[in-house]
Amino acid sequence: MKLFVFIGLLLPFGLLSQISIQSISVENQINPIGVGVSTPRFSWKLSSLNRNESQSAYSIQVFKGKSQVWNSGKVNSSSSLFVAYAGENLQSNSTYSAKVQVWNSGGKPSKIATTLFSTGLLKKEDWKAKWITSGLAGDTVNGKVPVFKHLFRVNKKVQSARAFVTARGAYEATINGTRVGDSYLNPGWTSYNKHLQYQVYDLTGQLKQGLNDISVQLGSGWFRSRLGWQNNQNYYGTTTALLWQLEIKYTDGTSETVVSDGNWQIGFGNIVSSEIYDGEHQNTRLVWKAMGQAKEIQANFDVLTAQINEPIKKQEVLSVKKVLKSPKGNTILDFGQNIVGWVKLKVKGTPGQKVVLRHVEMLDKKGEPYFENLRSAKALATYELNGEEQEIEPHFTFFGFRYVQVEGMEVNPADYQAIALHSNMTPTxxxxxxxxxxxxxxxxxxxxxxxxxxxxxxxxxxxxxxxxxxxxxxxxxxxxxxxxxxxxxxxxxxxxxxxxxxxxxxxxxxxxxxxxxxxxxxxxxxxxxxxxxxxxxxxxxxxxxxxxxxxxxxxxxxxxxxxxxxxxxxxxxxxxxxxxxxxxxxxxxxxxxxxxxxxxxxxxxxxxxxxxxxxxxxxxxxxxxxxxxxxxxxxxxxxxxxxxxxxxxxxxxxxxxxxxxxxxxxxxxxxxxxxxxxxxxxxxxxxxxxxxxxxxxxxxxxxxxxxxxxxxxxxxxxxxxxxxxxxxxxxxxxxxxxxxxxxxxxxxxxxxxxxxxxxxxxxxxxxxxxxxxxxxxxxxxxGGIDTEEFDGAGYKQIVIKPELGGKLTFAKTALDSPYGKVSTDWSVNTTGFTLKVEVPVNTTATVMLPSFGSNKRYQDGVEITGDRVRIGSGSYTFTIK
CATH class of the missing domain: 1.50.10.10 (Glycosyltransferase)
Known part of the structure; x- marks a missing residue:
């Protein structure tokens, strides 16, 4: 330990003043694939061991492979948010690297930081796939969920493989039995006929030499489920449809495109019905079999855009907190938290045995589930078992619930997990x-x-x-x-x-x-x-x-x-x-x-x-x-x-x-x-x-x-x-x-x-x-954390002004702002008031201390005058005796 301290003391002072790049985002995403704009914006967060550190200049270089496509040169600016690319036109379905370097206020450079990103299909003409639908008689808003299948061969070594996928409906896909991506209810909900997002998946590691199998389930989703109390079903159309384009690049420099078209096979899977409000019914005894070929249809490619928001993903997993019996004798699982998502269960029963899960938010004062506030929504997950042990969960619906009434089998609470779903936003x-x-x-x-x-x-x-x-x-x-x-x-x-x-x-x-x-x-x-x-x-x-x-x-x-x-x-x-x-x-x-x-x-x-x-x-x-x-x-x-x-x-x-x-x-x-x-x-x-x-x-x-x-x-x-x-x-x-x-x-x-x-x-x-x-x-x-609105927007110019009251003895507040962590930690007791503040690099803050009359004020132990202090980046402690 002493050796490390000794070495630290020998480091030249100039090195301690260097600024470091902690992260780089492209269009607000870290290492994104499928960026859908030709002029993406770069942002980065900085750190330093020193106080009052800021950026005085930056440079950005962008490369496609080893070829440089843009060099900003050294730009004298403190800007570190949303710096726009200004090089030659980016190409569709291409991978780029970006190198960023900054200089601190003293003119000392940081180490170069690198990030990767890839583009989506930037032009309508890049789409070679056809919109396909099942054409099956039972494929209706409340009917069976079709499954599209396609086989293709890979006979060369794959360098990269990216799938560009969207649907009129909600889809889930697998390649060779392995799920594509980890997001759900894709492509999400937009004004489909005016704005439809596609998703991009890196499938490089999922392809194999020889025969490969694509399988895509296509539910109604928000596209044609009934929406609102007016029973607006089929609002965007009566026919769901799939669009799939897989771009494979081989190590020998050749490429291949696998697209949705009329050659894909179609049939029904084991989802008997799936709807946003009513829930999902699966018969796990049913097995897909080919019932014909997909039908190509005409649809608008002009409305397609690459997804810019975070997809829906599984988040928190909750176990059963209590097993309750209602006055009517029903078994109720209490997960202890009102969430949105569904229940995943491990189950084994007799073939044809039906298990029903009813989802509610509250129990009434007698302990019965309160279904009335669901109005017409059934909020059911229904499973017909096949006799084998299996883990099952819904695909194209979601529920708001804390309690689940289980019907049709004895309950082992260890077999039930409540899985929260929400957009994969970064907690800040x-x-x-x-x-x-x-x-x-x-x-x-x-x-x-x-x-x-x-x-x-x-x-x-x-x-x-x-x-x-x-x-x-x-x-x-x-x-x-x-x-x-x-x-x-x-x-x-x-x-x-x-x-x-x-x-x-x-x-x-x-x-x-x-x-x-x-x-x-x-x-x-x-x-x-x-x-x-x-x-x-x-x-x-x-x-x-x-x-x-x-x-x-x-x-x-x-x-x-x-x-x-x-x-x-x-x-x-x-x-x-x-x-x-x-x-x-x-x-x-x-x-x-x-x-x-x-x-x-x-x-x-x-x-x-x-x-x-x-x-x-x-x-x-x-x-x-x-x-x-x-x-x-x-x-x-x-x-x-x-x-x-x-x-x-x-x-x-x-x-x-x-x-x-x-x-x-x-x-x-x-x-x-x-x-x-x-x-x-x-x-x-x-x-x-x-x-x-x-x-x-x-x-x-x-x-x-x-x-x-x-x-x-x-x-x-x-x-x-x-x-x-x-x-x-x-x-x-x-x-x-x-x-x-x-x-x-x-x-x-x-x-x-x-x-x-x-x-x-x-x-x-x-x-x-x-x-x-x-x-x-x-x-x-x-907490006392705020930002100026104009030149200081985005917490470039921070306001720290905690207001005491309510007999609170402490408050701890932190925000991962666009520039980095801002935090306040204040406490008050009979001996005085203490405020600890953290300000990120490349920002400034105005600290306004609470008024305590004529009591002395200190910044890091040094007495100061007044209640208003201007500080740069770093950590500070303010006290009032």
Whole structure:
């Protein structure tokens, strides 16, 4: 040990100041295959042993084999995010390497770091495959699942083999009996007829000399399963179809292409039926046999794009926590956590024996499974056994559940595993405090996100809905971007927002839009505040979090079209027309008997709409400034003034009282500066008075809740914000946790009431993340980690400002930002306050310490003056005695 210390002391000082490249991403992916753009963007994260380290220059070299195709040269810039390739055109289905080197602020170079990436099929002409369908009579929306098979020979040594695959439906493939890839429900859910993603798989290691066997199952998936409570089956078409192209390159320099066409064999497998809401039925006694040849059909290649978001993969595996018996005598497995996915079971029974798994989120107060909130969704996994021991699980469905009722056999709990499925987003944020209930709330927020970020941001995962509701995604987007890296997740979804946007600029309430008939007429082309606004709010939030300007560039015309839609339906800049969700699911007196004698908290629909009109205009002003759209932002600055003036005329008295005396009304008016400055303090007092009148309970709905605590913090009332956060009786964030042991966020504040009865089963979900938007305040205010929006977006310029309260004695918060780890770790006790801060290389941070009067402040043991400190990268400790 002494020898190593001695050697370290002998190292020249200059080496310690060197900067290191820790990781390189290409289009937000590490070593990606199938990049679908000809000008990919490079990003990298840096580290250094020294403080105040930054990048002063970089160089990027890109090679195809040994041939260099681009050399940026040494570029004097601190940019390390989204640096665009600027070399010769990249070729389809080709592998490239990139070498990156940077120089620190002192001009010392790093070691060269290398990454690999490959391209997809960059031109429509690159597709040689044919779209094929089974043509079998039983291949219908609720019918049997066809299996496509094809044999081909490999007689040479394979250098590389990549498959480019997509479907109208959902597919699973094997090569020589081995599964292709580890993702599920491919190709995911998009507005298929306008935007369809293909996946790329490296099959180099799966091919063998001689005969090779391709087998592909093709389920209905989202393509033709019934979607929504309107029973919209076959929404995108009645016929599923497969597209497969395998590109093989041999070591002798030759190549071969194996494509889907009319020569493929077709037949049915052992999946009798498979549907998103009802589940899956397998008869494991059935064996595939050829029933003919596939049929080639015409389909649109123009809509094909390489997958840009993370695929759905198996994630957490949960074992049975308890085996219960219901009052009716049924066996129920409790997995201890509400998840989204399915159950994998090991089973052996008599031939023809049927095992049925029924999935539910909750048990009623008698201990019976609560099926009613599934509405028409059956949520079943049914298996007919073949007499052999086997492990079985579904393929083309998913369930939202904590409990599973098992019918048809005796249960050995060791034979059952609950497997969580969600988009394979990288976890980025962590949050922990001294309060166990808050820690459980944080866990519930994360689990709610995981369960509902299943390729699209769904509202809920269990009933006959599971749709990409724009309002839910909008209010939660900033919270989501702390917990996981959702840059690509939302970039993909926003493509469908743009694709499904109506010609008049209105944005549908769910994306992909299955609530409206294709080519919906003018009467259906409507937008609603807080929902359709996702088209503006989410792109801006993603830019702020990740510094990804391309999101704004790509979505700008869509954003602008939506704002123009609102302007077109507003009367003299007052949005007081049309349908509005308003403050959805806010407190009503008939919701529960939890607060007898209180009045409802229903906010005027158009007051809410006018506030979001102003909010959208503000974000468009900011976006136009970022993109240099001078004429646009100057026009919108004038528009914003008129919007606020109309709000004051329509919804406010001369002394600042609003026509809706609700928490949400004052929250939104204060959040978006709708009230003149000299009247805001009085408005704040009315808000606080309202909160106190409910004994420090919130009464807000989907649109008021995200801004409730931020407004209180902004105006210096953290005491009230913490009181609301830590309230543990109905209605509050902690009521479901403390009263009912919730493991996810609920749709309603009282989805289960204080007396353990349920809310309206027509709309009661126990995994519905919208109210989890409080997470954003927890991370930014309790944890104290935030970013500047403009030049500092993406945590280039970090704000560290923890706000103490709620008798918390510590909080630990960390974020793997685009530049690296940002963390805060604060504690407070009778001897003082300690804050440990970590700032990544190539960023700066402004630390704003809590105010403790005249107490002395120290940075790493050295006394400092003031509560505001500017620091560079590194680790620091601040104390207040």
């Amino acid at each position: 944020g962590s949050f922990e405090t001294s309060n166990p209930l808050l820690n459980q709330l944080q866990s519930n927020i994360r689990w709610g996100q995981k369960g509902n970020f299943l390729d699209v941001p769904t509202d809920c995962p269990q009933r006959d809905e599971r749709l990409g509701w724009t309002g839910d995604a909008e209010v939660f987007s900033r919270t989501a971007s702390f917990n996981f890296n959702v840059n690509q997740f939302f970039a993909k979804w926003l493509k469908d927002v743009k694709a499904d946007q109506f010609p008049n600029g209105a944005v549908p309430f769910v994306i992909p839009d299955i609530l409206n008939k294709p080519n919906a007429g003018p009467e259906a082309q409507n937008g609603a505040a807080g929902w359709s606004d996702a088209s503006i709010i989410i792109p801006y939030n993603i830019y702020t979090t990740y510094g990804d300007m391309q999101i704004l560039e790509y979505q700008y015309e869509s954003m602008k079209a939506y704002l123009n839609y609102v302007r077109s339906v507003a009367k003299n800049d007052l949005w007081n027309t049309g349908f509005q969700f308003a403050d959805w699911l806010s407190y009503r007196v008939d919701d529960s008997k939890g607060m007898i004698g209180q009045k409802s908290a229903v906010t005027d629909n158009y007051l809410v709409a006018q506030c979001f009109f102003a909010y959208n205009t503000e974000l468009m002003i900011k976006t136009a400034r970022i993109l240099g759209k001078t004429e646009d932002y100057k026009e919108w600055e004038k528009l914003q003034d008129r919007i606020k003036l109309q709000f004051q005329k329509e919804f406010m008295t001369a002394n600042g009282r609003l026509i809706s005396d609700t928490q949400t009304a004052y929250i939104l008016a204060l959040q978006f500066d709708m009230i003149p400055g000299h009247l805001r303090q009085a408005a704040l007092e009315r808000l606080v008075t309202n909160i106190k009148s409910y004994n420090y309970h919130l009464t807000t709905g989907f649109l008021g809740t995200p801004f409730l605590n931020p407004v209180l913090t902004r105006y210096g009332r953290n005491d009230v914000a913490y009181a609301l956060l830590l309230q543990d009786t109905y209605p509050s964030w902690l009521y479901p946790v403390k009263a009912h042991g919730a493991t996810t966020i609920w749709e309603r504040w009282d989805s289960m009431k204080p007396d353990s009865t349920f809310q309206d089963p027509g709309m009661t979900s126990f995994n519905h993340y919208a109210y989890g938007a409080i997470g954003d305040w927890m991370y930014r205010t309790i």
